[in-house]
Amino acid sequence: MREHLLVALAALPLTGAAADPVPERQQELIHLLRQDCGSCHGLTLKGGLGPPLLPASLDERAADGIAQVILEGVKGTPMPPWKIELAPAEALWLARQLKQGLPR
Numbered sequence: 001m002r003e004h005l006l007v008a009l010a011a012l013p014l015t016g017a018a019a020d021p022v023p024e025r026q027q028e029l030i031h032l033l034r035q036d037c038g039s040c041h042g043l044t045l046k047g048g049l050g051p052p053l054l055p056a057s058l059d060e061r062a063a064d065g066i067a068q069v070i071l072e073g074v075k076g077t078p079m080p081p082w083k084i085e086l087a088p089a090e091a092l093w094l095a096r097q098l099k100q101g102l103p104r
């Protein structure tokens, strides 16, 4: 059942009119960003093992390109793919939060 849901979500186009995650899920995603992504990209996302994920560092990159990196990871580097945990719309939402800057 859950697998079917994931497959359905994975089939959604990455850009397009996918709705934002519900507020409760948004909180979980921000938590994931600070904890899991923060373990490599730094707690304040200023960089660590991974490069900084601050608005200034991501300025040149389109949100859907960032979402793609989040979903697929970067082969041959420690950056893991997150598509098992994140739906495309969630990755895109996270990419937009990163470009905009997290609230302190």
Ligand code: HEC
Binding pocket: 032, 033, 036, 037, 038, 039, 040, 041, 049, 050, 051, 053, 057, 058, 066, 069, 070, 074, 077, 078, 079, 080, 082, 094
């Ligand atoms: C195990 C360590 C690790 C974790 C956990 C991790 N990353 Fe990464 N990430 C990396 C590394 C290393 C790179 C640089 C890859 C390269 O050399 O291109 C990277 C690259 C990226 C990039 C591309 C940045 C750029 O300027 O090209 C984005 C965006 C990104 N990560 C987002 C995330 C997000 C969002 C999460 C959490 C969902 C996350 N990462 C979790 C290690 C990690």
